Amino acid sequence: MTTTVAGPPGAARARSAPKEEERRPRRSWAPYLFISPFYLLYALFMLVPVGVSVWLSLTEWVGLGAPRWVGLRNYRLLATDISFHRALGNTAVFVLVAVCLVVPLALLIAQALNTRGLRVRDLWRTAYFVPIVVSPILVALVFGLVFDRQFGLANAVLRALFGSGGVDWLGDPDLARVSIALVMLWRWTGYLTVFFLAGLQNVPRELYEAAALDGAGRLRTFTTVTLPALKPVTAFVVVTSFICAAQIFEEPYLLTGGGPAESTLSVTMFIYRAAFQRQQFGYAAAAAVVLFVLVFGISRLVNRLLGIGRAAS
Amino acid sequence: MTRARLPLYAFLILLLVGFLAPLVWALSGSFKPRGEIFGYPPELLPDPFTLDNYRTLLTEQSFGRWFLMSTVVAVVATVVSVFVCALAGYGFAKFRFAGKQLLFNVMFSSLSIPFAVILVPLFVILVKTGLGSPWFALIVPWVAPAFGIFMMQQYIVQSIPDSVLEAARIDGASEFGVFRTIVLPLLRPSLGALGVWQFLQSYNSFLWPLVLVSDSSQYTLPLGLQTLFVSEQRQYDLVLAGAVLAVLPAVALFVLLRKQLLEGLSTGAVKG
Numbered sequence: 001m002t003t004t005v006a007g008p009p010g011a012a013r014a015r016s017a018p019k020e021e022e023r024r025p026r027r028s029w030a031p032y033l034f035i036s037p038f039y040l041l042y043a044l045f046m047l048v049p050v051g052v053s054v055w056l057s058l059t060e061w062v063g064l065g066a067p068r069w070v071g072l073r074n075y076r077l078l079a080t081d082i083s084f085h086r087a088l089g090n091t092a093v094f095v096l097v098a099v100c101l102v103v104p105l106a107l108l109i110a111q112a113l114n115t116r117g118l119r120v121r122d123l124w125r126t127a128y129f130v131p132i133v134v135s136p137i138l139v140a141l142v143f144g145l146v147f148d149r150q151f152g153l154a155n156a157v158l159r160a161l162f163g164s165g166g167v168d169w170l171g172d173p174d175l176a177r178v179s180i181a182l183v184m185l186w187r188w189t190g191y192l193t194v195f196f197l198a199g200l201q202n203v204p205r206e207l208y209e210a211a212a213l214d215g216a217g218r219l220r221t222f223t224t225v226t227l228p229a230l231k232p233v234t235a236f237v238v239v240t241s242f243i244c245a246a247q248i249f250e251e252p253y254l255l256t257g258g259g260p261a262e263s264t265l266s267v268t269m270f271i272y273r274a275a276f277q278r279q280q281f282g283y284a285a286a287a288a289v290v291l292f293v294l295v296f297g298i299s300r301l302v303n304r305l306l307g308i309g310r311a312a313s
Numbered sequence: 314m315t316r317a318r319l320p321l322y323a324f325l326i327l328l329l330v331g332f333l334a335p336l337v338w339a340l341s342g343s344f345k346p347r348g349e350i351f352g353y354p355p356e357l358l359p360d361p362f363t364l365d366n367y368r369t370l371l372t373e374q375s376f377g378r379w380f381l382m383s384t385v386v387a388v389v390a391t392v393v394s395v396f397v398c399a400l401a402g403y404g405f406a407k408f409r410f411a412g413k414q415l416l417f418n419v420m421f422s423s424l425s426i427p428f429a430v431i432l433v434p435l436f437v438i439l440v441k442t443g444l445g446s447p448w449f450a451l452i453v454p455w456v457a458p459a460f461g462i463f464m465m466q467q468y469i470v471q472s473i474p475d476s477v478l479e480a481a482r483i484d485g486a487s488e489f490g491v492f493r494t495i496v497l498p499l500l501r502p503s504l505g506a507l508g509v510w511q512f513l514q515s516y517n518s519f520l521w522p523l524v525l526v527s528d529s530s531q532y533t534l535p536l537g538l539q540t541l542f543v544s545e546q547r548q549y550d551l552v553l554a555g556a557v558l559a560v561l562p563a564v565a566l567f568v569l570l571r572k573q574l575l576e577g578l579s580t581g582a583v584k585g
Contacts, residue, residue, distance in 0.1 A: 233579075
């Protein structure tokens with residue numbers, strides 16, 4: 001599914017069975033007009049801000065007066081800022097949770113939902129998807145209640161099962177990260193399941209039948225038939241969840257406020273805090289540029305390795 | 314046959330409970346008086362049952378205004394963005410032109426730009442140019458999501474044959490006429506899918522309104538509820554009722570249009 005850029009008219013006609021549209025000169029301006037609104041908005045609200053971010057990152061600015069040029073000082077400060085290192089580390093943990101826990105679980109659920117003759121498939125699929133539709137405020141409120149040390153549902157369940165449940169979910173640094181990870185699992189798994197399920201439904205039945213004839217077991221079938229067929233979907237899901245997790249904000253901001261002791265502080269929270277709570281706009285911009293380089297670089301690399309986004313025809 | 318399926322259904326039901334229990338608990342909590350929300354052991358059915366949370370919320374708080382703000386912003390953003398995405402998706406799906414691959418790559422790679430990167434500069438730019446009004450800033454910068462264009466492009470490639478377009482052109486329709494009279498009607502299912510998705514994105518968005526909106530008369534729902542929660546010393550009763558009311562329309566919309574949305578969302582990813 002790759003596209004050839006239109007050559008000179010003669011060249012186009014030389015190819016076999018040229019399409020009508022290629023012969024008509026009046027078509028030439030039309031596609032540019034169709035795509036122009038996007039590029040106008042993209043330039044104004046994406047390219048310009050990214051450029052401004054790079055410039056701001058080289059200045060010191062409290063939001064009033066003129067920004068003062070400081071060169072690379074913000075980046076040097078970031079390199080030794082323990083809070084920023086924590087934010088990077090925590091965000092890496094959240095990314096790992098998304099890619100190594102949420103994605104495989106979504107695939108597992110999709111496999112279950114793809115069982116032939118499954119009853120009320122629509123019900124399961126819909127119910128699992130609901131958490132992503134719910135406002136982050138409700139998510140935060142509910143999980144604030146669930147993880148409450150004294151009265152929360154999580155401890156009530158533990159108490160019922162094991163007789164003790166005084167777990168300080170949101171107060172202990174490690175458990176706070178676990179809590180955020182659980183919320184991520186709850187919120188994102190059903191959403192990603194939908195993509196895997198669609199991918200699985202697209203795998204031709206004959207492939208499974210052929211595998212069965214060859215006497216392949218479940219695991220063999222999964223690794224030799226299912227996984228290769230799912231490659232494009234998997235690539236999409238991995239990249240999407242990577243990008244989402246790398247800029248996670250709502251879950252830690254609303255649930256733990258980044259604490260305790262910055263153990264759930266994410267990079268986006270760090271940027272927000274620097275800019276809008278501490279008026280360090282240049283410093284925030286520098287952190288944002290670092291995040292941009294990491295996310296953009298890694299996701300383009302993964303895209304290239306897994307080969308998605310090449311299709312334009 | 315059925316017996317062999319038992320573990321499967323047990324797994325699915327367990328998941329169902331896991332995904333929905335927190336929401337059901339929130340719904341139940343919103344009908345409990347303040348002191349009972351944290352009752353132990355946790356009760357599923359509110360006893361005593363009360364509507365006071367809802368009554369107080371609707372009479373003493375600006376819930377109606379937050380709701381209106383969120384809904385109007387989300388509807389306008391949705392309509393405009395669906396149109397912009399359909400236009401661009403059509404341009405990429407049905408035309409050959411110089412620079413197409415490059416332009417497509419630029420569009421596609423914007424999916425990899427984290428929002429946090431433009432958060433600070435976009436805020437600064439909009440405020441400095443006097444465009445910081447929520448009616449502009451909550452809507453306009455977000456009406457051209459690359460994801461939507463990609464989705465539209467995939468759908469058009471798969472489901473609109475060239476011959477239909479050609480027939481309309483031979484009948485003398487202009488290029489925009491073809492788009493308006495032929496393409497848009499054929500696109501209806503995927504417009505619905507993108508529409509729901511865009512609506513939910515806008516309706517549930519939190520970080521950008523948090524940064525942008527300072528005037529409490531222009532709060533969106535998530536912002537109003539968050540402020541209420543903080544000002545009530547993190548008491549759950551009112552906010553829980555508000556959050557339940559805020560979530561109901563979103564869930565209802567999703568359940569109504571779930572088929573289009575779930576299929577539309579996966580179109581791009583599966584074939585891409």
